[in-house]
Amino acid sequence: MQNQQLSPVPRDRLICQMPKYYTAESCLQYKTHFDAQVKSVCQQRHAGNFGLKMSKVVMVGDLYVGKTSLINRFCKNVFDRDYKATIGVDFEIERFEILGMPFNLQIWDTAGQEKFKCIASAYYRGAQVIITAFDLGDIQTMEHTKRWLQDALKENEPDTCSVFLVGTKKDTLSEAECERTERDALKFAVEMKAEYWSVSAKTGENVKDFFFRVAALAFEQSMKKELEKSKLSTAQIGAGNLIQLEGNPGEKKENDLQHNMNCC
Numbered sequence: 001m002q003n004q005q006l007s008p009v010p011r012d013r014l015i016c017q018m019p020k021y022y023t024a025e026s027c028l029q030y031k032t033h034f035d036a037q038v039k040s041v042c043q044q045r046h047a048g049n050f051g052l053k054m055s056k057v058v059m060v061g062d063l064y065v066g067k068t069s070l071i072n073r074f075c076k077n078v079f080d081r082d083y084k085a086t087i088g089v090d091f092e093i094e095r096f097e098i099l100g101m102p103f104n105l106q107i108w109d110t111a112g113q114e115k116f117k118c119i120a121s122a123y124y125r126g127a128q129v130i131i132t133a134f135d136l137g138d139i140q141t142m143e144h145t146k147r148w149l150q151d152a153l154k155e156n157e158p159d160t161c162s163v164f165l166v167g168t169k170k171d172t173l174s175e176a177e178c179e180r181t182e183r184d185a186l187k188f189a190v191e192m193k194a195e196y197w198s199v200s201a202k203t204g205e206n207v208k209d210f211f212f213r214v215a216a217l218a219f220e221q222s223m224k225k226e227l228e229k230s231k232l233s234t235a236q237i238g239a240g241n242l243i244q245l246e247g248n249p250g251e252k253k254e255n256d257l258q259h260n261m262n263c264c
């Protein structure tokens with residue numbers, strides 16, 4: 001496990017535009033720009049008042065589909081040909097700067113092996129993003145994604161999670177094979193209300209684009225929620241003076257993270 005909180009945001013983790021979806025046939029939103037209100041708040045640097053710092057991402061799927069490899073390719077830019085099963089859970093914290101605001105993704109890698117499932121499922125709670133991964137070369141793993149998603153959703157409030165369906169190991173298939181499998185996967189994605197992506201941890205194809213999309217959508221969703229909350233908890237006096245009626249929500253999130261880290 002690594003805590004990368006103290007290092008500066010790398011230059012290549014800056015997001016100024018909404019990254020594009022993989023395919024319009026199954027995406028969470030078509031817009032190619034950030035929400036106008038979110039953008040305006042970020043430009044005025046009011047976002048600091050909202051205590052927005054971190055979104056929790058949980059990656060689930062069968063064993064050996066390549067969950068750890070995908071996370072490692074993005075977070076450390078490495079690929080290991082040898083298989084080392086994840087024992088329970090692991091996580092990485094990846095720092096971004098989105099629309100000029102610091103934003104972290106806490107990416108949880110869970111074990112696909114049945115014997116570790118009860119440990120891993122304890123960490124599904126509080127997810128803003130659920131990534132269900134399958135191996136593009138193994139159709140059975142695709143069929144299992146619905147079950148993985150159900151299990152992860154059970155631990156979260158209804159309609160609070162963005163869902164992604166990701167086909168891994170794209171490099172192991174020919175273009176024609178990949179297209180055939182993607183056609184089936186897209187049907188699954190639509191049924192699961194998920195955004196679909198095909199990636200390869202080995203070559204790195206689409207890995208950065210995918211995680212940037214996850215980060216941008218999670219950021220926008222969190223900002224919108226915080227804006228809604230702040231409307232309820234602030235009273236406007238005179239010409240634009242804002243009074244905060246509740247404690248800083250950021251403090252609670254910090255405490256939650258600390259609690260998660262301690263558990264881990």
Ligand SMILES: Nc1nc2c(ncn2[C@@H]2O[C@H](COP(=O)(O)OP(=O)(O)OP(=O)(O)O)[C@@H](O)[C@H]2O)c(=O)[nH]1
Binds near residue numbers: 061
């Ligand atoms: N060719 C190829 N192999 C991959 C790719 N991603 C992962 N692998 C290989 O697939 C095997 C399993 O990868 P992992 O990332 O450990 O799989 P996992 O889903 O995390 O497995 P569990 O931890 O048991 O749940 C490893 O041998 C990886 O090297 C890929 O994009 N292309």
